[in-house]
Amino acid sequence: MRKTLKLGDRCTTRKLIVCVAAILFGIVTPTLYAADATPDVSLDVKKVAPRAVEELTQRSIVRDYKLAWAGLALALESNSTSPLNALFVGTASQTLREKVSRQQTSGITSRYTNQTHKLQAVFYAPEGDVIELQDTAEYDIQTQDGDKTIHTEHALVRYIVLMTPGADRWVIRQLQAVPQF
Numbered sequence: 001m002r003k004t005l006k007l008g009d010r011c012t013t014r015k016l017i018v019c020v021a022a023i024l025f026g027i028v029t030p031t032l033y034a035a036d037a038t039p040d041v042s043l044d045v046k047k048v049a050p051r052a053v054e055e056l057t058q059r060s061i062v063r064d065y066k067l068a069w070a071g072l073a074l075a076l077e078s079n080s081t082s083p084l085n086a087l088f089v090g091t092a093s094q095t096l097r098e099k100v101s102r103q104q105t106s107g108i109t110s111r112y113t114n115q116t117h118k119l120q121a122v123f124y125a126p127e128g129d130v131i132e133l134q135d136t137a138e139y140d141i142q143t144q145d146g147d148k149t150i151h152t153e154h155a156l157v158r159y160i161v162l163m164t165p166g167a168d169r170w171v172i173r174q175l176q177a178v179p180q181f
Contacts, residue, residue: 039069039115043133048121053131061131061163064170065117072096073112079104086166092175108150111142119161120181128165130173134181135159 041062045053053061064087071083081097088096103109116138123132136158143151158181162174 039066039073039117039139041066041069041117041119043119043121045121045124048124048131051124051126051128053121053124057128061119061133061170065119065161065163065172067169068172069112069115069117073115075100076103076110076112079109086169087171088173088175089164089166089171090173092172095175107145109144111144113140113142115139130162130164131170133161133163135161 043058043062043065045058068087071087074083075081075096076099079100081100084093084096084100118136120134120136121131122134123130125131136156138154138156140152140154142149158178160174160176160178160181161172163170164173165171
């Protein structure tokens with residue numbers, strides 16, 4: 001039986017770690033707000049080369065990409081890097097940790113809601129050790145200073161994404177916003 005986790009209130013660091021662990025181990029589904037479900041992620045593999053992406057791999061990539069973006073949203077809202085653990089590595093991890101650090105310094109938080117990600121697989125290595133995706137992402141961003149909303153916008157952002165298989169999941173190694181594909 002799956003439970004829905006609601007994180008509308010600010011979490012303490014201890015609660016945050018428990019919440020993220022529960023999400024990662026599939027004990028609960030991450031619902032960041034009652035009205036906002038997990039990110040909507042679709043994957044198109046029709047144009048991928050040089051090899052096809054197996055159905056099980058497709059499902060794993062979509063599942064892990066959803067988890068990563070739910071973790072990213074939680075990290076930016078709680079100003080904690082804990083939700084990024086095991087989901088982002090390398091350059092992506094470093095960039096996002098720096099963003100959280102800048103938010104901590106300024107006292108600002110960001111809330112990402114209504115996320116839709118349309119992934120297009122463009123390269124899948126013959127060895128199966130890396131996949132390049134193009135993500136056309138749409139989401140709402142709310143910037144807050146304490147309880148006060150200081151900016152709200154709807155964003156359409158294109159990302160080049162490199163994912164690699166980890167011990168038990170696909171991880172995001174690079175997440176680079178680009179003006180166009």
